[in-house]
Amino acid sequence: MTLALDRPLTAAVERRRIRLAWIARHSIAIALAVMFVTPVVYLVLLSLMTSDQALTSDYWPNTWHPENYLKVFEATPLPHYLLNTVLYAGTATALTLLSSVPAAYALAKLKFRGRNALFLVVICVMMLPPQVVTVPLYLMWARYGLTGSLAPLIIPALFGDAFCIFLLRQFLLTIPSEYLDAARVDGCGEWRTLLRVVLPMARPGIAAAGLFQFFYCWNDYYGPLLYTSENESSWTLSLGLASFRTVHHVDWNLVTAATVLAMAPLIIIFFFAQRAFVQGITLTGFKG
Amino acid sequence: MDAVRLRRGLVTFSFLAPALLGIGIFFLYPLLSAIYFSFTKFDLLSVPQWVGLDNYRHMADDPFLLQAVRNTLWMVVVFVPVRILGAIGLAMLLVRFKRGAGVFRTIYYLPALVPPVAATIAFVYLLKPGTGPVNHLLEMIGVDGPLWFNSPAWAKPSLVLLGLWAIGDLMIIFLAAVLGVPESLYEAASLDGANAWHRFRSITLPSIRPVILFAAVTGVIYTLQYFDQAAVAGSIASGQATVGAGISQSFGYPEGSTFTYPLWLYTIGFRYSALGYANALAIALFVVALAVTVILLRRAKAFSGEES
Numbered sequence: 001m002t003l004a005l006d007r008p009l010t011a012a013v014e015r016r017r018i019r020l021a022w023i024a025r026h027s028i029a030i031a032l033a034v035m036f037v038t039p040v041v042y043l044v045l046l047s048l049m050t051s052d053q054a055l056t057s058d059y060w061p062n063t064w065h066p067e068n069y070l071k072v073f074e075a076t077p078l079p080h081y082l083l084n085t086v087l088y089a090g091t092a093t094a095l096t097l098l099s100s101v102p103a104a105y106a107l108a109k110l111k112f113r114g115r116n117a118l119f120l121v122v123i124c125v126m127m128l129p130p131q132v133v134t135v136p137l138y139l140m141w142a143r144y145g146l147t148g149s150l151a152p153l154i155i156p157a158l159f160g161d162a163f164c165i166f167l168l169r170q171f172l173l174t175i176p177s178e179y180l181d182a183a184r185v186d187g188c189g190e191w192r193t194l195l196r197v198v199l200p201m202a203r204p205g206i207a208a209a210g211l212f213q214f215f216y217c218w219n220d221y222y223g224p225l226l227y228t229s230e231n232e233s234s235w236t237l238s239l240g241l242a243s244f245r246t247v248h249h250v251d252w253n254l255v256t257a258a259t260v261l262a263m264a265p266l267i268i269i270f271f272f273a274q275r276a277f278v279q280g281i282t283l284t285g286f287k288g
Numbered sequence: 289m290d291a292v293r294l295r296r297g298l299v300t301f302s303f304l305a306p307a308l309l310g311i312g313i314f315f316l317y318p319l320l321s322a323i324y325f326s327f328t329k330f331d332l333l334s335v336p337q338w339v340g341l342d343n344y345r346h347m348a349d350d351p352f353l354l355q356a357v358r359n360t361l362w363m364v365v366v367f368v369p370v371r372i373l374g375a376i377g378l379a380m381l382l383v384r385f386k387r388g389a390g391v392f393r394t395i396y397y398l399p400a401l402v403p404p405v406a407a408t409i410a411f412v413y414l415l416k417p418g419t420g421p422v423n424h425l426l427e428m429i430g431v432d433g434p435l436w437f438n439s440p441a442w443a444k445p446s447l448v449l450l451g452l453w454a455i456g457d458l459m460i461i462f463l464a465a466v467l468g469v470p471e472s473l474y475e476a477a478s479l480d481g482a483n484a485w486h487r488f489r490s491i492t493l494p495s496i497r498p499v500i501l502f503a504a505v506t507g508v509i510y511t512l513q514y515f516d517q518a519a520v521a522g523s524i525a526s527g528q529a530t531v532g533a534g535i536s537q538s539f540g541y542p543e544g545s546t547f548t549y550p551l552w553l554y555t556i557g558f559r560y561s562a563l564g565y566a567n568a569l570a571i572a573l574f575v576v577a578l579a580v581t582v583i584l585l586r587r588a589k590a591f592s593g594e595e596s
Contacts, residue, residue, distance in 0.1 A: 025384055032378070033395045039410050039453065040398070042421060046413070057419040103307035112300045122307075125315045127505075127581055129513035131550045132570040133318035135325065135563050139332075140318070159310025190299045219403040221516040226558075238405045242520055252413060259406040266401045274394065281457055282464040 040263075047257035054252040068257045075254060078261065080233070081240035088150050088224075088236055089217035095157035096164050096213050097206060103160050104168030105194050109180060119169070125162035130222060138226065148231035153223050164209050167280065171205025172198065208280020211273055215266060237262045319574070325567035332561050343568035353569070355544050356552035359444065363514060363548065367448050368507040372500060374455050379462035380488070393463070397456035404454075408520040411450045412437050437525040440545040447517055447546065458503055465499040466492060501588045508580045512573060515550040522546050549573060 046054055047068055049061040072078055106112070107119050141152040175198065183193045199206070221238040228234035235243075244258050270277060326343055328336035347353055378396055382389055399407065415422050415436035423433030434442040473491050482490070519539060528538035536555040540547025553573070557566030 025381065029381060029385070029388075029392050032381075033392055036395050036399055036453065039407075039414055040402075042414065043410050055419060057421060057424045059421060099306040099310070102303040106300055106303035110300050110303065112297070118304070121311060121315075124578075125311060127509055127577060128315065128319075129509065129550070129573055129577055131513055131515070131553050132574040132577075133315070133322060134553075135557050135567050135570065136318035136321040137314065138557075139321075139563075156310065156314050158306065159313060160307035161310075162315075165307060190303070194303075215401065219405075221403075221405050221520070225519075238403060238516075241403070241405050241409065242523070255409060256413070259409050262406045263402045266403070267398065270398070270401050278393075278397075278460055281460045 043256045044260055047253055047260050049253050051251045051253050054256070065253070068253050069261065072254055072257045072261060076240055076244055076258065077232075078237075078240065078258070081235055081237045084150060084234060085218060085236040085238075088153050088220075089214050092154050092157040092217045093210050093214045095154070096161045097210050099158055099160040100164040100168055100209070101199075101202075101206065102194065104165045104172055105198060107165065108169045108172035109175075109177065109198070110190065122162050122165050126166055134226065141227065147227050149234050150228065152227045153217070153220070161213065164213055167209045167212065168202070168205055171208070172202055175201050204276055204279055207273065207276035211269070211277050212280055214269075218266060322567045322570050322574075325564055326571045327568075328564045330564040330567075332563060336564065339564065343565045344572075346565060347568065347572065352544075352547070352552055355540075356547050356549045359540075359545065359547055360512065360514070360549040362444055363447070364508055364511045366444075367451055367511055368504060370448060371451060371455060371458060371507060372503050374452055375458035375462045375503070376496075376500075378455065378459040379466050380492070382459075382463055383466045393460070396459055400454045400456035402454065404516040405520050407450060407454060408517045409524055411446065411453070412521060412524045415446055415449075437521055437546075438542055440543040443521070443525075443542060443545040447521060450517060450521075461499060461503065462496065465496040469495045498588070501584060505581055505584050508584070509577055512577050512580075513550055514548050515554070518546045518548050518551055519554075522551075 042059065045059060045061060048064050048066060049058070049068075050063065050065060053062055107115060107122070137152070138147065141147050146152055146155075179197055179201070180193055183197045188196065219238065220236070221242065224234075224236045224239050228236070229239060241258055241262050244255055325336060327338060327340060329339045329342070330336040382392055382396075385392065402410075414420055417423060417433070417435040417438055420433075420436070422436075426433040436442050436446045469492060473495075474487055477487050477491055522541040523538035526538045526541035528541075536551075536559040539551045539555060549569070550573075553566055553569045556562050556569060
């Protein structure tokens with residue numbers, strides 16, 4: 001008798017417990033989402049204020065000034081910075097992929113002596129803080145008169161990037177070797193196998209590695225600061241943005257407008273390439 | 289037979305040639321010359337002069353270095369665990385979502401995309417002592433906000449806050465790991481009467497241990513080379529140059545509290561042109577980074593050995 005009464009009661013309690021957990025979970029998630037989004041929303045609002053209002057603690061523009069975004073273009077050679085950034089990020093990414101894919105393929109799918117040792121070296125390179133090799137590399141580029149230009153940032157991409165090789169290798173490992181063996185039996189050489197069989201299958205991995213590299217270059221501050229800071233015509237967005245604040249130290253509305261402009265392209269790219277990117281990150285985590 | 293083998297070797301080499309060259313030019317050569325330079329007195333203009341261990345001895349009585357090491361250690365000890373805990377927390381929250389996970393995941397991830405320079409500028413503004421909105425909000429609930437980037441005590445915590453905002457990439461790594469834990473393990477545990485915390489402790493945590501290790505290793509390496517945000521925060525908060533010759537003057541603002549090891553290395557090398565000493569600092573950084581990696585990986589092996 002008591003048993004029969006008990007059961008519906010606990011079921012009801014259980015349902016209520018699940019509902020409360022659902023509400024708690026969603027409240028926390030939404031509160032966190034607000035916290036993550038607020039800085040960006042706030043920056044956008046600020047970029048639309050007058051410079052006087054931007055110095056107050058108001059959140060909402062009294063009057064809207066979308067022309068601030070035009071003023072940024074007048075106040076700085078922004079298109080020029082943008083061009084340099086696209087040049088750096090674009091060519092470096094393309095070259096990195098071109099040089100890293102074959103290396104990753106060899107490390108993942110070809111058997112040769114010293115393969116594991118070489119992979120260990122790649123990991124070591126990946127772990128090397130850039131500051132360690134900064135001085136000798138700077139001297140090397142200075143010897144060839146290339147400091148002050150984007151060349152020291154782009155040329156190394158010709159020779160592969162450790163992180164990119166690592167990421168691509170992890171991805172290529174997931175491609176079953178049977179496909180490659182089939183191609184080889186059909187008389188494909190290794191290069192043909194890579195181009196015809198592996199590349200089409202590895203497209204998501206390559207896209208992820210490319211995006212990583214592109215975003216890394218786009219956001220890079222240390223490299224451009226080191227090599228191009230003496231020559232403003234080679235500045236990238238990172239440098240331009242960092243110096244913008246110094247020149248316009250009271251015009252926070254313009255500073256934030258420039259900031260929004262610098263982050264907008266990345267966010268747009270992310271929306272279009274979200275899946276590839278998340279897949280890329282996931283891979284690094286899984287197999288790391 | 290030998291011709292075939294030779295051919296195969298050549299093909300393999302053709303795949304690896306650019307990368308091998310790259311490792312030689314951009315890793316081995318600079319590393320070896322950095323080691324050589326670290327034993328010299330060298331200022332770009334004159335020929336390097338062999339001084340033996342002088343540069344390394346000099347480290348012991350360099351007060352700025354001590355400060356830089358202390359700040360970097362603070363960041364390693366606080367920032368790395370906080371970031372890992374935060375990312376695991378977010379992942380554990382998101383893994384329970386059946387619908388809407390994509391939206392939340394995207395929102396939490398987006399800040400990780402914002403260029404560090406832009407994010408730092410934004411945070412210096414948000415946390416401005418006088419008129420910044422964060423302190424304004426704190427005031428509304430009756431809390432006296434700190435001076436954030438303008439206070440020696442709060443500048444590093446402000447950087448941690450900035451880092452937490454951009455936690456998304458680590459969160460996705462943990463999310464993938466947590467999603468990879470077989471559902472059957474949880475079901476079995478539930479039948480045994482394990483509550484959520486028990487399930488987390490005895491199933492989730494051991495399963496994601498390799499990922500925690502990965503996050504710890506990369507986190508320490510990342511923190512040892514922490515440069516952009518510290519450099520930009522110092523210069524923006526102090527209102528000084530952020531590019532060019534003057535930049536290192538604002539490093540560490542306020543009162544050296546954001547002065548990290550890489551900032552000191554940059555200052556020594558590119559402001560004072562003491563390249564020999566800068567290279568000694570670089571080699572020390574390399575040794576520490578390598579040691580941390582080896583120790584963490586060793587410990588991981590010990591852990592897994594214990595389990596099996």
